[in-house]
Amino acid sequence: MQTVTVTDKKGNNIPVTPLGNNKYSFTMPGTAVTIEAELLPLSDIVTFTDVPANAYYADAVTWTVRNGVTKGTTETTFSPNASCTRAQAVTFLWRAAGSPEPASTRNPFTDVKSDAYYYKAVLWALEKGITVGTTATTFSPNNDCTRAQIVTFLYRFLGE
Known part of the structure; x- marks a missing residue:
């Protein structure tokens, strides 16, 4: 890169x-x-055994790891074909935005606990209008994020 x-x-x-x-x-x-x-010096180049250098997503993987958006699923693998949960998707966006503190700690979701790694990301995404949850009281953090959901998250994240 x-x-x-x-x-x-x-x-x-x-x-x-x-x-x-x-x-x-x-x-x-x-x-x-x-x-x-x-x-970049070689020490800054991110490599995973399951991300070929010529893969269309190789530069994106390197960028996300170097910028703290995500990391590998192990020290040597990224798991590019694994699905993402709703919690992971909003956490990626939150980290890409610089991990801002949510303005409020009011949490309407019964399935988002305050000690979850995605807690602040979900609150931030809610207050920014990126998500409204799957119901008024649930976020469904462990559900796979559908293509429709992720493009909607991206669309709202970019302020469209």
Whole structure:
């Protein structure tokens, strides 16, 4: 994972498209360009035995682990084909947002205990309108998160 910047001879940025697996593309203008890349030391590269370097999700896995959004399911595996629970999904979003403290500790969900790892994430997601629970009094933290739920969480998380 790296940062790549391309500028033309006048210093204007040229859009760069990440292709995954640390490859990038850009449309070459009719003039010379300057390419700058910020490389990571090998010690910062995240690898798991079940995440091939050329997998479409490899860069995303590295980003989420490096940014504290999630970690592997073991020291050497990520389990990319495992499903996520509703608790995990809102926790990923909460951590991606910087793990902000919820404004309130009012918890309407009988199935979200105050000592659960996802407690603050659920309260935050509730107050931000990302989720309303599966009923007025349940969140169903251990249920698998459906594709419909995760895209709805993302849509609301991004403020749409």
